[in-house]
Amino acid sequence: MTHLLEVAGVSKAFGGNQVLSSVSFNVVKGEILGLLGPNGSGKSTLLNTISGFTRPDGGSITFNGRPIARMASHRIIQTGIARTFQLPVMPEKMSVMEVVMAAGTRQHGLINGLLGLASGRKAEQEDKARASELLDTLLLTKVKDLPAAALSGGQKKLLGIACALMGNPALLMLDEPMAGVHPQLRQELVETLVRLSQQGISLLVIEHDMHFINTLCQRCIVLDRGQIVASCRPDELAENQQVLDAYLGRSTATLQEAV
Ligand SMILES: Nc1ncnc2c1ncn2[C@@H]1O[C@H](COP(=O)(O)OP(=O)(O)O)[C@@H](O)[C@H]1O
Ligand SMILES: [Mg+2]
Incomplete structure (x- = not known):
């Protein structure tokens, strides 16, 4: 088994x-790996x-064999990691x-524009085509000319995914992609993520929605008070007692609702 991402002994205190x-x-x-845990x-x-976005106090993070814990x-x-918020x-x-x-992520604007380079224009055309394709995939074509701030919470999540995909990442990390997304869009989002996975993108997904987890993830890790x-x-x-204990007595016992 090839490890794309290796997180080892990572600690962080505020x-x-x-x-x-x-x-x-x-x-x-x-793989599509689920990351679960109470609020x-x-x-x-x-x-x-x-x-x-946050520097760990200790531990190592390796992506494609490259240490990244101290990188900006x-x-x-x-390096090929994208995320949503x-x-x-x-x-x-x-x-x-x-x-x-x-x-x-490509720099085709200012310098190439000043120099009038055809390669810059070509890159921009390619990016436009890619952006249109992603907006289509994420069902945002009909709102493409609206101000981004005017979108619903769910549409902003989809837009966040489109942005993350512009860099052609090898690993896409999603922070609660389903929360706030209209129920009609949810199934489409699941299908989109499956398609991305089939195209070879690995996914690390924080999600509470058990239907989503069951349909999409091959494996899950569960955090409880900062520990796996x-x-x-x-x-x-x-049936995992440690998982049940993690959620027990919490105000957001979303896992229990499903079991
Ligand atoms: N930038 C920060 N400064 C101080 N405390 C933070 C910061 N980010 C997160 N925390 C604290 O870390 C804990 C875990 O938060 P978070 O990672 O957002 O949890 P989760 O996503 O599982 O709900 C919380 O107690 C939160 O208040
Ligand atoms: Mg969170």
Whole structure:
């Protein structure tokens, strides 16, 4: 088995709050791995450390054999890791199409424009075609000229995924992609993610929706108070005592609702 991502002994504290305690897990190439855990267990912080938005206090993170724990977030994106945010914020004055275009990592704008280079124009054309294709895939074509800030919460999530995909990542990390997405769109989103997986993109997905987890994920890891307490198949979650203990007595016992 080839490990695309290796997280080993990662810790992070904010002040006296130990949010991640020696977290270790791998993402296997091609898999869809679910990341579960009650609210406040450290899931988003873990994504932040992998994507370089938060620097871990200790431990190592290796992607495609390359250490990335000390890299800046824009360099990490260039290595092939993309992510979305739990609560995406969109610029007021850019259209949906402009936001996706701006997420393209290639520099075809200023310098090539000044030099009038054909290669720059070609890259821009290719990015436009790619952006249109992604907006289509994520069902955003009909709102492509609207201000991005005017979209619904669910549509902003889809736009976040389109932006993440502009860099052609090998690993896509999604922070609660289903939350706020209209029920009619959810099945389409699941199908889109399956298609991405079939195209060879590995996925690490934070999600509470058990239908989503059961349909999509081959394996799940469960965080409880900053520690990994389980790594199992989705159908094994309901019988895993440590998983049940993690959710027991929490106000957001979403796993229990499903078991
Ligand atoms: N930038 C930050 N500064 C201080 N505390 C933070 C920061 N980010 C997260 N935390 C704390 O880390 C804990 C875990 O948060 P989070 O990773 O968002 O959990 P989850 O995504 O599992 O709900 C919470 O107690 C939260 O308040
Ligand atoms: Mg979170």
